[in-house]
Amino acid sequence: MKFRAWLAIAAGILPATLAAIVLFLALYSWQAIHFNGWGFVVRDTWNLGNLYANPIMRHGVQVQPGATYGILFLIAGTLLSTFLALLFAVPVGVGAAIFLAEAVPRALRTWISFFVELLMAIPSVVFGLWGYVVVIPFLSRHFFPLLAATLGKVIPFFAGPTGSGYGLLTAGVVLALMIVPIIAATLRDALVSQPVALREAALGLGATRFEALWKVMLPGTRRTLIGATFLALGRALGETMAVLMVSGNALNYLPHNIYNPISTMAAFIVSQLDSALQDPTGMAVRSLAEIALVLAVISVVVNALARLLLLMWNNGQRTLAV
Amino acid sequence: MSTIAEMVQRRLPKPRQIRLSRRFGSLAGWTLTGACLLVLSALMVWILVVVFMRGIGALKLSIFTTVTQGNGGGLLNAIEGTLVLSGGALLLAVPFGIASGIYSSEYPGSPWSKTIRFFADVLVGVPSIVVGYFGYVGMVQWLGWNFSVAAGSISLAIISLPYICRTTEFALRQVPNDLRDAAYSLGANERRVVFGICLPAAMPSILTGVLLALAVSVGETAPLLYTAGWSNFMWDGRLTHSPIGYLTYAIWTFINEPFASANRLAYAAALLVTGFVLIINVFARLVLERRARR
Numbered sequence: 001m002k003f004r005a006w007l008a009i010a011a012g013i014l015p016a017t018l019a020a021i022v023l024f025l026a027l028y029s030w031q032a033i034h035f036n037g038w039g040f041v042v043r044d045t046w047n048l049g050n051l052y053a054n055p056i057m058r059h060g061v062q063v064q065p066g067a068t069y070g071i072l073f074l075i076a077g078t079l080l081s082t083f084l085a086l087l088f089a090v091p092v093g094v095g096a097a098i099f100l101a102e103a104v105p106r107a108l109r110t111w112i113s114f115f116v117e118l119l120m121a122i123p124s125v126v127f128g129l130w131g132y133v134v135v136i137p138f139l140s141r142h143f144f145p146l147l148a149a150t151l152g153k154v155i156p157f158f159a160g161p162t163g164s165g166y167g168l169l170t171a172g173v174v175l176a177l178m179i180v181p182i183i184a185a186t187l188r189d190a191l192v193s194q195p196v197a198l199r200e201a202a203l204g205l206g207a208t209r210f211e212a213l214w215k216v217m218l219p220g221t222r223r224t225l226i227g228a229t230f231l232a233l234g235r236a237l238g239e240t241m242a243v244l245m246v247s248g249n250a251l252n253y254l255p256h257n258i259y260n261p262i263s264t265m266a267a268f269i270v271s272q273l274d275s276a277l278q279d280p281t282g283m284a285v286r287s288l289a290e291i292a293l294v295l296a297v298i299s300v301v302v303n304a305l306a307r308l309l310l311l312m313w314n315n316g317q318r319t320l321a322v
Numbered sequence: 323m324s325t326i327a328e329m330v331q332r333r334l335p336k337p338r339q340i341r342l343s344r345r346f347g348s349l350a351g352w353t354l355t356g357a358c359l360l361v362l363s364a365l366m367v368w369i370l371v372v373v374f375m376r377g378i379g380a381l382k383l384s385i386f387t388t389v390t391q392g393n394g395g396g397l398l399n400a401i402e403g404t405l406v407l408s409g410g411a412l413l414l415a416v417p418f419g420i421a422s423g424i425y426s427s428e429y430p431g432s433p434w435s436k437t438i439r440f441f442a443d444v445l446v447g448v449p450s451i452v453v454g455y456f457g458y459v460g461m462v463q464w465l466g467w468n469f470s471v472a473a474g475s476i477s478l479a480i481i482s483l484p485y486i487c488r489t490t491e492f493a494l495r496q497v498p499n500d501l502r503d504a505a506y507s508l509g510a511n512e513r514r515v516v517f518g519i520c521l522p523a524a525m526p527s528i529l530t531g532v533l534l535a536l537a538v539s540v541g542e543t544a545p546l547l548y549t550a551g552w553s554n555f556m557w558d559g560r561l562t563h564s565p566i567g568y569l570t571y572a573i574w575t576f577i578n579e580p581f582a583s584a585n586r587l588a589y590a591a592a593l594l595v596t597g598f599v600l601i602i603n604v605f606a607r608l609v610l611e612r613r614a615r616r
Contacts, residue, residue: 003511003512003513003516004425004429004512006421007421007422007424007425007428008425008434010417010418010421010422010425011418011421011422011425011426011434011435011438011487012438013418013422013483014422014438014441014442014445014483014484014487015437015438015441017445017480017483018441018444018445018448020456020460021448021452021453021456021480024456024459024460025452025455025456025459028459028460028464091358092358092361092362093358094355094358095354095355095356095357095358095359096355096358096359096362098355099352099355099356099358099359100359103352103355103356104359110611112359112363114607115363115366116359116362116363116366118366118600118603119362119365119366119369121537121541121599121600121603122369122541122596122599123540123541123542123543123570123595123596123599124541124543124544125541125543125570125573125574125592125595126369126373126541126573126592126595126596127369128573128574129372129373129573129577129588129592130368130369130372130373132577132578133372133376133577134368134372177365180362181362184362208344208345208348209348210347210348210349210351210352211344211347211348213351214351231447234447235447237449238447238448238449238450238451238452239449240449240450240451240543240544241543241544241570241574244574245574245577266449266451266452266544269451269455270451270544270547270548273458273548285459288455289455289459292451292452292455292456295449295451295452296448296449296452299447299448299449299452300444300447300448302447303443303444303446303447303448304440304444306447307440307443307444
């Protein structure tokens with residue numbers, strides 16, 4: 001019994017860590033939460049104020065004159081880039097999973113899926129490097145002008161100017177590549193573990209192999225797909241380094257077209273800490289902590305939801321794939 | 323005159339032709355899904371080619387023998403820093419990770435064990451920058467450690483902890499219950515069953531999980547930027563109040579510099595990090611594959 005108690009105490013470090021992160025960020029940013037109020041999420045101006053003036057008292061806390069902290073442009077950037085990433089990643093991930101599970105010979109399947117899922121192992125800063133060195137020049141020179149000349153004529157959001165290549169669409173593409181293996185791996189597992197009788201019944205009724213898959217097998221994995229998409233969503237929302245290197249790090253700017261620079265909450269924390277440290281009242285650093293807190297809460301909620309959905313729907317079976 | 327076979331064939335219903343639209347739909351389906359897989363593999367190849375071609379071009383012996391100087395020099399300080407930070411993280415995370423893994427696999431029904439599993443799953447998804455900022459305000463500022471090995475290693479440990487916990491739990495669950503029953507029936511206590519029977523049986527998989535966690539922490543950047551800082555010099559052995567370099571920082575900073583020598587450092591660092599991570603993943607896959615077949 002004593003052995004078990006020791007293990008239980010050691011295991012407590014997991015919940016304790018998460019609680020410590022959330023509590024500490026909340027305590028540290030408490031003044032900022034109080035000062036910024038709900039306007040934090042609806043204002044689109046992040047301004048440290050006049051850093052050369054003497055601090056003044058506002059709402060009972062010391063701030064620099066003219067300081068306002070609003071992250072609407074970050075929320076917009078985060079949601080838009082994540083949305084684009086999911087828009088690319090879900091269909092491609094589903095397609096790849098289908099082909100891997102149904103069309104690739106069993107002997108090859110293990111190795112090809114391993115190769116594709118290795119994308120999950122590539123560090124985010126290497127994705128950033130790849131995006132910075134080859135994707136941005138490629139997209140901005142060849143693909144964006146083409147897109148603006150064709151789709152841009154019909155949909156204003158796709159119209160030019162196409163800019164430097166740093167921006168929303170580039171961030172979406174790089175993010176999509178980072179999250180697509182989550183969807184592909186989870187769905188492939190689910191497809192392979194579907195009962196063989198389902199396919200045989202469909203084939204026996206005269207369906208083609210693809211019809212059996214598309215109309216009978218795939219609907220059975222719908223719930224797994226939803227869970228995996230939530231996991232991918234959580235990953236994309238919190239992705240930092242790759243986005244930091246390809247998004248253009250816009251400040252106080254809402255994108256007017258799909259090529260415009262953006263910034264996300266996670267990337268903003270990295271890009272702004274140095275200048276936030278110039279604020280002698282510390283309110284800027286506390287406001288960054290408030291962003292981190294918001295990000296932590298969102299990611300905990302999204303991930304908890306994803307895990308609960310997958311647990312409930314997969315008869316309590318967990319997956320180690322992601 | 324006709325044979326019996328022909329008579330039988332005439333009486334059977336003719337096989338219905340699959341309509342052209344259905345056949346076309348199936349063909350289009352396979353083509354599209356195949357194209358998805360092709361695109362993914364091609365992009366993966368593209369990344370690897372970029373990293374390896376440019377990396378090999380930048381790799382010189384001096385990378386391993388000299389420290390960073392301004393926009394040139396080598397990466398010895400960063401290589402050492404990555405090893406120190408990730409090694410420290412493992413030292414902290416492995417005992418706790420394995421203990422929580424044991425608890426959640428050996429007492430699966432208890433509410434505390436369910437809680438642990440759930441938190442491990444959720445903690446895997448917490449963005450690494452959140453952990454990094456927690457490290458910054460908590461350790462660098464509040465505890466006053468400044469940029470340091472301790473703050474960096476603890477941040478990395480927080481990130482690798484749930485990975486180790488989950489892989490340990492899954493590895494232990496592969497151990498058949500018969501083994502446990504046999505040990506108990508011979509009079510072994512819980513501690514003996516876990517340490518004497520289950521852990522040795524699951525050890526290759528557990529070690530593989532630890533290696534994968536090492537790969538994750540070697541590739542992390544965001545949690546280190548504001549906890550470990552950066553230093554052009556070799557580590558002076560102090561745990562606090564002394565910043566330390568690491569490879570992923572070199573990738574991020576030196577690729578943005580307008581100097582070819584700095585860019586070469588970034589490419590070399592990217593090759594080292596990616597190569598290390600890939601080798602660990604391939605090795606882990608081989609080990610797990612072999613165990614699954616047995």
